[in-house]
Amino acid sequence: MSPGRETIGIGMVGHAFMGAVHSHAWRSVHRFFDPPLVPRLAVLGGRDETRARVAAAKFGWEDVETDWRKLVTRDDVGLVDVCTPGDSHAEIAIAALEAGKHVLCEKPLANSVAEAEAMAEAARRARERGVRAMVAFNYRRVPALAHARNLVASGALGEIRHVRSVYLQDWLSDAQAPMTWRLRRESAGSGALGDLGAHIVDAAQFVTGDVITGVSALTNTFVKQRPAENGGTDEVTVDDTALFLARLSGGAVATFEATRFALGRKNAMRLEVNGSKASLAFDFEAMNELQWYEGTGTEAGFRRILVTEPQHPYVGAWWPPGHLLGYEHTFTHEVADLLDAIGAGTDPAPSFDDGLRVQRVLDAVEKSAAAQARWTSVEET
Template identity: 45%
Template sequence: MEKKELRIGMVGYQFMGKMHSHAYRDYPFYFDAEIKPVLQAISGRNETAVKQAAEQMGWASYETDWRSLIQRDDIDIIDISTPNHTHAEIAIAAAEAGKHIIIEKPLAMTVEEAERMYDAVKKHQVKHMICHNYRFAPAVHYAKKLIDEGRLGKIYHFRGNYLQDFIADPNFPLVWRLQKEVSGSGSLGDIGAHSIDLARFLVGEFKEVVSMMETFVKERPIASASGGLSAKAADHKLGQVTVDDAVAFLARFENGTMGTFEATRFAQGNRNKNKFEINGEKGSIRWDMENMNNLEVYLAEDEPGLQGFRLINCTEEHHPYAGAYWPAGHIIGYEHTFINLVHEFFHSLAHGIQPKPDFEDGVRNQRVLEAVEKSAKSKQWVTVKGSK
């Protein structure tokens, strides 16, 4: 039986564009794909670069204006992998054109933008998904299963840290991630947004936060070129850093859980230390993205003498998504979190249901980001908009 095809148009082609392209290409290899993704067209402003990217990553054609991409009749899905300040305009236009949307995080620059985007996809009845890929590590989904089954009992603590060091060198150039008018925020929105989404996924909704933020290096060399997490300086001319380098905040959840969070790009020696620990009345769990296949589990019901954290390698067919890959113990990597996410996206489209996380999650995450920024300025507890 011939499978239905859905044709993708992707805006952006650097770090996340490359990752998304890989996921679309590999998804049918691992999963019994109910819908075949077709890499129809890619869009970017630099014709030479976007043409080269299309050829390298397997896209059938390219455009130099995202508006042309959206208006094409041979495109069913718009993938937005561009800097944050472009998200709202592209997503709203895509919704108005009747295209399904998959978008990188954070959803928008502001809560108001995020809400307009959510209103647009609801009005035009298109499916929408935001790429919080860490939800889709098998170990994280297994942690969710244990929590939902009550294995940890009432949750007392969520402790989330996202530590990087890629801008710790004060001579690292002023890339777009360090400019508020393009990124919206710094470590908070870039990496802290992932911890916020994981906390909401695993524990529940935020009620209020109190925070502090810091910019350690306030001026940097102007960038001449950048891609992914690397860049080159143009010359010795300096530009102002207008976002946070680090953020730390406390949170109360609606269900009474206490939360502590830290996100920084100045933690020397930590390349991508995205980790959490959850403590409940019956046990605890720990996860670290740098060892993404492993989940540490402690259960208080174990008999004295045998109590302690056990290490579970979540690569068995009993673990979410793991059965699509290799035999037990044959670990998977970062790229597979995106393949799993893409699987959920297309499975949802095949069955006419809304995939998660979606623009509603993006709005809720954005409200937490806003509350954290407001708290840092006021130095007071701030209630998260929409919380009970």
């Protein structure tokens, strides 16, 4: 621990994929950044004690709990990190906030607007007692996307006219891929829409500074049954893909596509913004770069901005220019920002209200798709 800095005990619920990257962030953040509070990996929560202890030993946690209710009330826990499927986000986060614990909750915030509203209201009440809450949209912390936001905010693109964003994966393309919790509505809330679409909705709103006001959407489920764990088949009850048109509050029009069936695409989260003066484009599979266009003439074209200079967002804490960052760094940036906000007594971003705003868009997409792409206002959902 760095001299003069207080510690804060972290209690994390869940230890699968998100638990692994969050653990790495909590372990490393104070070794590269200078947060006012140094995290201590106090307790890891998991339903199976044996598996939880194996994960705790692997990731560096001091203790385990098999009941999240005990975890959120422990005296040695000051912040609860929720890394569970969406069906338990609301219950855990609200209980933690009411127990006076700061909360970091994975995205999407909840499985329904009603749950997200309850969480946002709990966060507002907690804020009055100095307790903070943040939703984990980690792509905001990609230095190139944060730099893109700064470029838009500076006016360098002029009037924003078009936004197009896609999130393409292929890990479900095989119809024989087994059933998981992500394919059940009761646990995941939705499919590609909530898992991937939530990210590109938030990224578009973050970079442009505008919000989505209405959508026209369609969704589809390509594989309706999958092999079950214990033999036989299970019914897939979520979407495999979601596509929608949208209008933003600043007047721009936008298109979005989220799918886990784009064969050959592994994690192609892309965003392009066209303005009256310039355009920018981002692709997470080249996450240290922005493509930038500004100019006219027969030789004009996009050029590459390598976002690894120390003056670029977050980058100065890491390596010399040209030494690239990776996926895991976005989570370290995320918890650094959260600890800074807690230390300063300010509200972190994205807040639970921001998460609720994304949830309203997802809800509007589902309602529009159910009504055969009828234009659906986000405010009316």
